[in-house]
Amino acid sequence: xxxxxxxxxxxxxxxxxxxxxxxxxxxxxxxxxxxxxxxxxxxxxxxxxxxxxxxxxxxxxxxxxxxxxxxxxxxxxxxxxxxxxxxxxxxxxxxxxxxxxxxxxxxxxxxxxxxxxxxxxxxxxxxxxxxxxxxxxxxxxxxxxxxxxxxxxxxxxxxxxxxxxxxxxxxxxxxxxxxxxxxxxxxxxxxxxxxxxxxxxxxxxxxxxxxxxxxxxxxxxxxxxxxxxxxxxxxxxxxxxxxxxxxxxxxxxxxxxxxxxxxxxxxxxxxxxxxxxxxxxxxxxxxxxxxxxxxxxxxxxxxxxxxxxxxxxxxxxxxxxxxxxxxxxxxxxxxxxxxxxxxxxxxxxxxxxxxxxxxxxxxxxxxxxxxxxxxxxxxxxxxxxxxxxxxxxxxxxxxxxxxxxxxxxxxxxxxxxxxxxxxxxxxxxxxxxxxxxxxxxxxxxxxxxxxxxxxxxxxxxxxxxxxxxxxxxxxxxxxxxxxxxxxxxxxxxxxxx
Numbered sequence: 001x002x003x004x005x006x007x008x009x010x011x012x013x014x015x016x017x018x019x020x021x022x023x024x025x026x027x028x029x030x031x032x033x034x035x036x037x038x039x040x041x042x043x044x045x046x047x048x049x050x051x052x053x054x055x056x057x058x059x060x061x062x063x064x065x066x067x068x069x070x071x072x073x074x075x076x077x078x079x080x081x082x083x084x085x086x087x088x089x090x091x092x093x094x095x096x097x098x099x100x101x102x103x104x105x106x107x108x109x110x111x112x113x114x115x116x117x118x119x120x121x122x123x124x125x126x127x128x129x130x131x132x133x134x135x136x137x138x139x140x141x142x143x144x145x146x147x148x149x150x151x152x153x154x155x156x157x158x159x160x161x162x163x164x165x166x167x168x169x170x171x172x173x174x175x176x177x178x179x180x181x182x183x184x185x186x187x188x189x190x191x192x193x194x195x196x197x198x199x200x201x202x203x204x205x206x207x208x209x210x211x212x213x214x215x216x217x218x219x220x221x222x223x224x225x226x227x228x229x230x231x232x233x234x235x236x237x238x239x240x241x242x243x244x245x246x247x248x249x250x251x252x253x254x255x256x257x258x259x260x261x262x263x264x265x266x267x268x269x270x271x272x273x274x275x276x277x278x279x280x281x282x283x284x285x286x287x288x289x290x291x292x293x294x295x296x297x298x299x300x301x302x303x304x305x306x307x308x309x310x311x312x313x314x315x316x317x318x319x320x321x322x323x324x325x326x327x328x329x330x331x332x333x334x335x336x337x338x339x340x341x342x343x344x345x346x347x348x349x350x351x352x353x354x355x356x357x358x359x360x361x362x363x364x365x366x367x368x369x370x371x372x373x374x375x376x377x378x379x380x381x382x383x384x385x386x387x388x389x390x391x392x393x394x395x396x397x398x399x400x401x402x403x404x405x406x407x408x409x410x411x412x413x414x415x416x417x418x419x420x421x422x423x424x425x426x427x428x429x430x431x432x433x434x435x436x437x438x439x440x441x442x443x444x445x446x447x448x449x450x451x452x453x454x455x456x457x458x459x460x461x462x463x464x465x466x467x468x469x470x471x472x473x474x475x476x477x478x479x480x481x482x483x484x485x486x487x488x489x490x491x492x493x494x495x496x497x
Contacts, residue, residue: 030332032331036151037050049082057405069104088100089101097113100111101362113265125137127140127160132149132151134182149183152171153171154169154170174187204227217255219261230257232255232256251463272289273286273287275314279319291308292308296373310336323337344423363411365407366407366421368406382421383424411472414444421436
């Protein structure tokens with residue numbers, strides 16, 4: 001089989017290779033917070049904030065999970081995600097709302113506005129949803145109310161954007177209020193019933209609308225109109241700022257679009273996905289079975305990289321201090337150090353010879369593939385051994401997500417031969433397997449010079465013999481012709497007599 005065909009087959013099965021030979025992820029520290037985590041969020045790259053089932057708020061470090069402070073909230077406080085800005089945490093406080101000092105966990109103030117959904121802080125203003133009303137208040141010591149506006153049903157998100165406060169509602173309505181007085185500036189109703197979590201990029205809000213059987217990605221301009229809508233299928237994950245705008249559906253489809261709505265990717269991971277987030281040029285998918293999976297986008301494919309079983313009912317906290325943080329249904333926050341800077345590998349099944357079987361004394365090539373699942377370029381040295389002896393070494397640089405074909409010239413000797421390929425890697429934070437590629441082949445005999453001389457002698461002999469036969473045939477023909485002429489003349493003379 002020609003080498004180009006062989007490489008085509010090898011690269012076409014790369015998806016299977018990556019799925020079965022995925023990189024590694026290290027489960028780091030974990031911290032337990034009662035029986036259930038109600039909400040959690042990163043404050044910055046070094047701290048995260050959490051409220052557990054018994055209404056106790058914790059501030060902890062992301063590098064090791066150690067507790068900075070804890071604050072017991074009144075029993076029965078609503079389950080919402082606190083808002084953080086500067087040194088203040090706005091949190092539910094029983095039937096009211098409180099401001100907690102993030103430095104030491106002390107109570108700064110408490111007001112009688114019961115939170116029904118997640119609050120938001122933007123600059124000097126905080127936005128407190130209270131059922132059918134939204135209260136805009138100053139975050140200062142007096143926390144005076146600036147305005148109070150009515151809401152549509154089932155608030156899903158609050159997005160302060162410039163002079164607007166954009167609101168998403170469960171009934172599929174997106175509206176915008178004037179930041180100064182709370183008056184309605186505009187509202188739009190995208191296709192679909194329920195709104196998911198949004199993504200803001202420039203002047204556009206990307207939000208998924210739909211239900212359990214269908215879904216649409218909507219690009220809503222802050223000017224109050226829908227720029228475009230694309231059908232994507234049901235999804236529980238928000239749009240991601242990855243390679244344009246990317247969404248991951250519940251059946252594991254990865255779809256990417258430009259800012260103009262042009263589709264640039266449609267690949268399947270083969271996973272069931274309950275949530276997804278992106279960080280460090282990677283996508284991470286959470287599955288209903290409790291796995292956290294790295295999704296690698298390379299060579300036009302979306303394939304699972306490493307996979308780590310973490311727990312049930314996973315929800316992302318975020319990525320901080322180089323660690324991926326999730327919380328599960330059993331009250332734990334788990335930190336995962338899962339993305340090796342380098343992750344080179346020898347492509348399984350990629351070893352072949354350009355000529356098989358090879359001919360003794362005639363040059364062929366040893367062919368194989370190397371790849372890199374890591375996030376940074378990887379420098380490796382590959383070694384080709386013939387019957388246990390090193391034959392050749394090559395230094396190879398592989399970019400993130402690349403697969404490179406390697407060819408090594410070889411002039412084999414007669415007999416059964418074992419070809420082995422191995423790999424060496426130097427550097428920090430490397431994850432790779434020590435697997436070797438190996439094959440055994442039989443080098444067949446070619447025609448020797450003596451044999452060529454013998455064949456040439458036989459050929460010359462055949463030429464000479466053929467020439468003799470031709471001469472004999474010519475002589476014989478002349479003899480027969482002459483005999484006939486002589487015989488014919490004698491018969492004519494007798495007739496004359």
